[in-house]
Amino acid sequence: MQDYLQGLNERQREAVLHIHGPIMIIAGAGSGKTKVLTTRIAHLMASGVDAFNILALTFTNKAAKEMKERVEHILGNNEARNLYIGTFHSVFARILRADAHRLGYPNNFTIYDTDDAKSVVKTVINEMHLDDKLYKPATVYNRISAAKNALVTPLDYANDYYIQQEDMRANRPALAKIYDAYCKRCFKNGAMDFDDLLLKFYELLKTFPDLLSKYQHKFKFILIDEYQDTNPAQYAIIKMLGAMHENVCVVGDDAQSIYSFRGATIQNILQFQKDYDDVKVVKLEQNYRSTQNIINAANSVISKNKGQIPKVLFTENASGEKIKVVKTMSDNDEGKFIADTIQEQKLRNHFANKDFAILYRTNAQSRAFEEALRRLNIPYTIYGGISFYQRKEIKDLLAYLRLIINTKDEEALKRIINYPTRGIGKTTVDKIILLANTHNITMWEVLENAPQFGFRSGTLEAINEFVTMIKSFISMLGKHNAYEVAFHVGKQTNLVKELFNDKSTEGLQKYENIQELLNSIKEWVESPDNEEGEVVDKTLGAYLQQITLLTDADEKDPDADTVKLMTIHAAKGLEFECVFAAGLEEMLFPNVMSINTREELEEERRLFYVVITRAKKKLWITYAHTRYKFGSLVQNEPSRFIEELPEEFLDRTYAGGGTRLLSSFSPGGSAFDRLNGGWGQDTVLDAERKYGPPPSKKTTPSYLSPKPEPKVKEHTPTPGFVASDVSEIQVGKRVEHQKFGFGEVIKMEGASHNPMALIRFEHNGEKKILLNYAKLRVVE
DNA sequence: CCACACCTGATTTTT
DNA sequence: TCAGGTGTGG
Numbered sequence: 001m002q003d004y005l006q007g008l009n010e011r012q013r014e015a016v017l018h019i020h021g022p023i024m025i026i027a028g029a030g031s032g033k034t035k036v037l038t039t040r041i042a043h044l045m046a047s048g049v050d051a052f053n054i055l056a057l058t059f060t061n062k063a064a065k066e067m068k069e070r071v072e073h074i075l076g077n078n079e080a081r082n083l084y085i086g087t088f089h090s091v092f093a094r095i096l097r098a099d100a101h102r103l104g105y106p107n108n109f110t111i112y113d114t115d116d117a118k119s120v121v122k123t124v125i126n127e128m129h130l131d132d133k134l135y136k137p138a139t140v141y142n143r144i145s146a147a148k149n150a151l152v153t154p155l156d157y158a159n160d161y162y163i164q165q166e167d168m169r170a171n172r173p174a175l176a177k178i179y180d181a182y183c184k185r186c187f188k189n190g191a192m193d194f195d196d197l198l199l200k201f202y203e204l205l206k207t208f209p210d211l212l213s214k215y216q217h218k219f220k221f222i223l224i225d226e227y228q229d230t231n232p233a234q235y236a237i238i239k240m241l242g243a244m245h246e247n248v249c250v251v252g253d254d255a256q257s258i259y260s261f262r263g264a265t266i267q268n269i270l271q272f273q274k275d276y277d278d279v280k281v282v283k284l285e286q287n288y289r290s291t292q293n294i295i296n297a298a299n300s301v302i303s304k305n306k307g308q309i310p311k312v313l314f315t316e317n318a319s320g321e322k323i324k325v326v327k328t329m330s331d332n333d334e335g336k337f338i339a340d341t342i343q344e345q346k347l348r349n350h351f352a353n354k355d356f357a358i359l360y361r362t363n364a365q366s367r368a369f370e371e372a373l374r375r376l377n378i379p380y381t382i383y384g385g386i387s388f389y390q391r392k393e394i395k396d397l398l399a400y401l402r403l404i405i406n407t408k409d410e411e412a413l414k415r416i417i418n419y420p421t422r423g424i425g426k427t428t429v430d431k432i433i434l435l436a437n438t439h440n441i442t443m444w445e446v447l448e449n450a451p452q453f454g455f456r457s458g459t460l461e462a463i464n465e466f467v468t469m470i471k472s473f474i475s476m477l478g479k480h481n482a483y484e485v486a487f488h489v490g491k492q493t494n495l496v497k498e499l500f501n502d503k504s505t506e507g508l509q510k511y512e513n514i515q516e517l518l519n520s521i522k523e524w525v526e527s528p529d530n531e532e533g534e535v536v537d538k539t540l541g542a543y544l545q546q547i548t549l550l551t552d553a554d555e556k557d558p559d560a561d562t563v564k565l566m567t568i569h570a571a572k573g574l575e576f577e578c579v580f581a582a583g584l585e586e587m588l589f590p591n592v593m594s595i596n597t598r599e600e601l602e603e604e605r606r607l608f609y610v611v612i613t614r615a616k617k618k619l620w621i622t623y624a625h626t627r628y629k630f631g632s633l634v635q636n637e638p639s640r641f642i643e644e645l646p647e648e649f650l651d652r653t654y655a656g657g658g659t660r661l662l663s664s665f666s667p668g669g670s671a672f673d674r675l676n677g678g679w680g681q682d683t684v685l686d687a688e689r690k691y692g693p694p695p696s697k698k699t700t701p702s703y704l705s706p707k708p709e710p711k712v713k714e715h716t717p718t719p720g721f722v723a724s725d726v727s728e729i730q731v732g733k734r735v736e737h738q739k740f741g742f743g744e745v746i747k748m749e750g751a752s753h754n755p756m757a758l759i760r761f762e763h764n765g766e767k768k769i770l771l772n773y774a775k776l777r778v779v780e
Numbered sequence: 781c782c783a784c785a786c787c788t789g790a791t792t793t794t795t
Numbered sequence: 796t797c798a799g800g801t802g803t804g805g
Contacts, residue, residue, distance in 0.1 A: 059795070089795050114794080138790095194795055261793060362792055364796085384794085418781095425781050549795070569793045591792055607793080630791060631796045739804095756805085769805060 004039050004046075004074050008032075015282040016040045019047060022242075022276040024227075024269070025251040028313040029298070029613035030289030030575065033251055034063075037223060038070040040249065041083065044221055045075065051082035055219040055241070058087055059226050061554045063573060067225070084219070088234055089194060090549050092201040096192070097537075097545060099204055099211060108541040110191040110402055110409045111548040113390065117141055117186075117193040119411055124181045127437070130174055140172075144179050148195035149231040149263030151202070154180035188442065190408035198233040205240050216244040226573075227252030227272075231263035239275060246276055254309050255302050258569060258607050260599070269309070287313050289575050289616050291320025297649040298612045304644055305602045323612075324620045324654035325642060331365070331583075331627040335372035338580050338622065342563060343376055345578060345618075353379055355577035357564040359611050361589040365582060366565050373563060383566035387552040393499060393510040394517050398544065400489045404473040405541045407444040410436075414443070420498050423462040428455070469493070482540040483522040490514060568611045579615035581608075584623040585636035608641045620654070621645075724778040726771045729757050734779045740767060742779065 005013055012032055015025045016039045027033035037056070045051055058064045064086045072080040084091060093111065100107050112120065121144070122137040147157050157163055158176035167175045186193060192200055205212045222242050224230065227250035230238070242248035250272060257266050273279045287295050295315045302308070328334040338358055345351050358369050363384050373380045388394060396419060402412035418424045435453055436443045446453060450463045469492065476485050490496040499511040525538055553570065564576070583589055590604035612619065623638050721738060729735065733745045743761035757776070760766045769776060 061795090087795065133789095136790095197795085258793075259795095262795080364791070367796095421782080423781080427781085551795070567793065593792055603793095628796080630789095767805075771805095 004042050008035070008039065009286060011282055011284050011286075012036050012039075015284070016043050018280050018282075019044060019049075020247060021278060021280065022246050022272070023249045023280040023282065024272050025249070025282045025284060026269075026309055026311060027251050027253050027284040028287060028311060029253065029256060029610070030287040030315075031284035031313070032286075032288055033225075033253075033284065034067065034070065034573075036284065037225060037249075037251055038067055038074060041067075041071050041223065042074040045079060049221055051079050052084075053218065053220040054083050054223070055091070055221070056083065056085040056223040057091060057225065057238075058085070059229060060573075061087055061090065061550065062558070063087075063225060064090075087549065089197045090546070092197045092237075093545055093549065095215070096197065096201055096204070097542070099208075100192075100200065102208060102211070103200055103203060104187070105192065105200070106190045106406060106408070108190075108405050109545075110189065110406050110412070111197070111545050112186065112191045112193045112411065113548055114141070114194070115390065116191070116411045120185055120189070120191075121178070121182055124178055124185055128174065128178065128181065130178070135172055135174065135178065140175065140178055143175060144182055145193075145195050146263055147179060148199050149233050151199070151232050151236060154183055188408065189410050190406045191411070195233070198231075198237065202233055202237050202240075205237065212240060213244075215241055220245045221247045222249065224248070224250045224252075228254050228257035228266060228269055229259040229262075229264040230268050231265065232268075233263075235265075235268045235271070248276075255305075255311075255606055256572065256610050258572065258603060258610060260603055283311050285311050285313055287315040287613075288317070290315060290613060291317050291617060293320045293322055293649050294612060294615055294619055297323055297645050298609055300646055300649075301605060301612065301641065301644055302609045305605055306598075321618060322651035323645065323649055324618075325645075325650050325652045326620060326622045326654055327638070328622060328624050329626065331368045331624045332371070334582060334622050334624045335368035335370075336375075338369060338582065338620070339372035339376045339378060341580075341620065342373075342378060342578075351577060352561050353563050354559070354561045356580070357566070357571065357574070357576040357578070357614065358580045358582055359566060359568050359571050359614065360582045361568060361591055361607070362583075363567060365588075369565055369582070378563055379561065380563040380565055381556055381560060383553050383556065383564065383570050385552055387550060388513070388516075388555050389547050389550060391510075391513055393513055397486070397490055397495055397514060397517060398547075400470075400473070400493060400495075401486060401540060402544055403444075404470060404477065404485070404489070405544060407470075407474075408442050410443050416493075417466065420494050422466060423458065424466065428459050428463075431455075477540065481525045481538065482543045483518065483525045485540055486521050487518055490518065568607050568614075571614050572610055575614055575616055577616050578618040578620075579611070580620045580622060581611045582622050583627075584621050584639035584642055585627070586639055587636065588627070589639055590641070605641065605644075721777055723776060728778045729771055729776055735759065736777045736779055737761070737769065 005016065008016060009032075012035070015023065015036050025033070025036060027036065041054060041056065044054060056064075056067060058067065068080060068083065068085045071083065071085075072078070086094070096105075096109070097107055100109050118137045118141045121141045122132065125132050125135050125137065125140065147154075152160070152163075154176065157179055164173075164176070167173055186196070205215065219241055222238065224238060229252075238248065238250075250269075252269055254266055254269055257264060260266075273281070290298075292315055295313055295317075299313055326337060328337050342351075342353075342356050345356075346353070360366065360369075366382055366384075370380065370382065389398065396416060399412040399415040402409050403416065407413075414429065417429060432443050432446050435441075435446045439446070447463055447467050450460055450467070455463060473485065473489055473492070476488060480488070496511070496514055499507055499514060502508070502510070521543065524543060558564075564574075568581075587595075589608070590601055594600035594604050621642060623642070624636065626633050626635050628634075718736065721736070724735075729745060729748075731745050731748055734742065735745060736742050737759070740759075740761045741763055743759045745757050746760050746766070747758040748756070757769050757771060758766060759769055759776075
């Protein structure tokens, strides 16, 4: 028997050894799913399957990377680099890069992230003269996204009776039109959003039999991770790709399906068995991760859900400690408690920082934990903030790069046409947009042909300068690599200089970020590693497409010795020695947005199941009596999920952390509290009297803040006030201002298209006056 | 044209 | 709280 089969249990081995034909692996939490997948790939290759014929799809880059590394490790050679392992989005994007032109897109199509996409939605809504209060871009975008994920085209959408009824009821009958306009605009921009990467690939396969056949032959063996989280578009693609060989292996756990809001449907699991004649089903039910207590608790939680694939997770691990349930007074106390407990556990049980994870329902909760950890100097890493590539300054530079790769990309163009300012303001941009729309050309084409559209001479000059500059960048593309182009662009546009001159903390940070971006591009250009084994594409276009699909999780080192903070969603697939499940409160978890239907509530419960099963050894469940929600203090009920945990697995008396803490929280389960349905009788006022006001009081009461009265001493302009010509304003001249009265010009500054004068007024101090707009009269 | 002050309205989870 | 939108004054 091959080495790699050692250490697999009966079921796992069964899953690995089944080579031909469809197989579905129902893998409970911590049952060695990744091990099975990677070993299976290794086994396929050991059995003579060419790495080039294996496609493995995951949901995150992290999972893809891990899978690849583990296969490499098992095989001990570099054949693994020929595997096609990646996320749905990145793999499809790569394929589309070769064939997108067949659908009328440029192969260098831009990938719009969520922000770009929402911005397009907004543009479309405005151009249709619809009320953006009624049609909120975010909501509309979500709806469009849902439609795309369900393979509902704009035409389908408009013709579907039920959808139309729904939109009517929601008072947004124009949605179908917006959807259509949005798609057309993206197409015109030569851009695809995240959903398009799936949808357009699907269209490609469906429309062009030669391509379908090509990829069916290439991908003789297909493996799908986290199958419970696939949406109908992904399902349809997998089905088409796998139709020829039927060597499709899906791995999933219906109990961990937590992405239905993104269009994922459990139906895909149930449907899988119907799609093929003979599906082998393997259940992995032995958990190797957690203690018995944790597993038992998790099982009883998930049993509250109706309709699931029957299975019972079990473990041979020690029974372990009970789950600590802890109540704190406030969200800040929750943070303190957790930080103190981490400190204590590190000392007492010799845990490292990286053994801890604080997991929560919403990103907004992270602040209290950050503050508390920082106070104790405990290093931490937050996941789920904005990615490096989504920072403003980074997106600005990237927008230039995007534009020179794809001049149709209007989102990029709009972003940088006047940044840094070059005298092409809102009025001009609006005019350009109008011209583009009426002539049915792109904004760039308007700019290129600006002379024939009658712009004011100054504006025209600014436009021509801009066009010349961008064209000079474009001409670099053939001769220079991505780094050289990016560096040149940063320099030439003064973007780097602008940030360099900004001496504020943020300015410095931004400058450093730009440098970091340039470095990373350089690194990317120089790294010999290729992704999936084929010809290395080191063009700027390839770079841009790749980074849009990166999340902040991909930029952080998971092995760093830091406490990890992230949402439960982001923690899927991970495990930690010690887990804090925080914020177990009604309206927060289960979230207020998800308590209206049984389906939603069950998904929240699965989320609870996921967080419980992340823990290997120790699990704390915390909840706070009061919490700041969008600025104001609210009181909370404990989560119903806590009540669903059998008492036998719980320890409600845990006092935890340092002694200092004991005064600032009441440990969850005094008999009185429990008798009274959970909460003590403290009012918020009581709480504040006892424990002091909550921290982070940045706002001083209005009656204390000294109002800086900007007393302008009244001035009546001399009769017959006439503003002098700008050229007459010179240093040393005595001038009169309509409002500020008389003063002397001290200094001239500002760019030539926007001159400013620094003037010291007799009664109103020094002021900067913009000569183009303010009226000044030179006193003779 | 642009900087800044003020106001308002929104808040789930993410490739 | 906070980001984005609007209004105002330079």
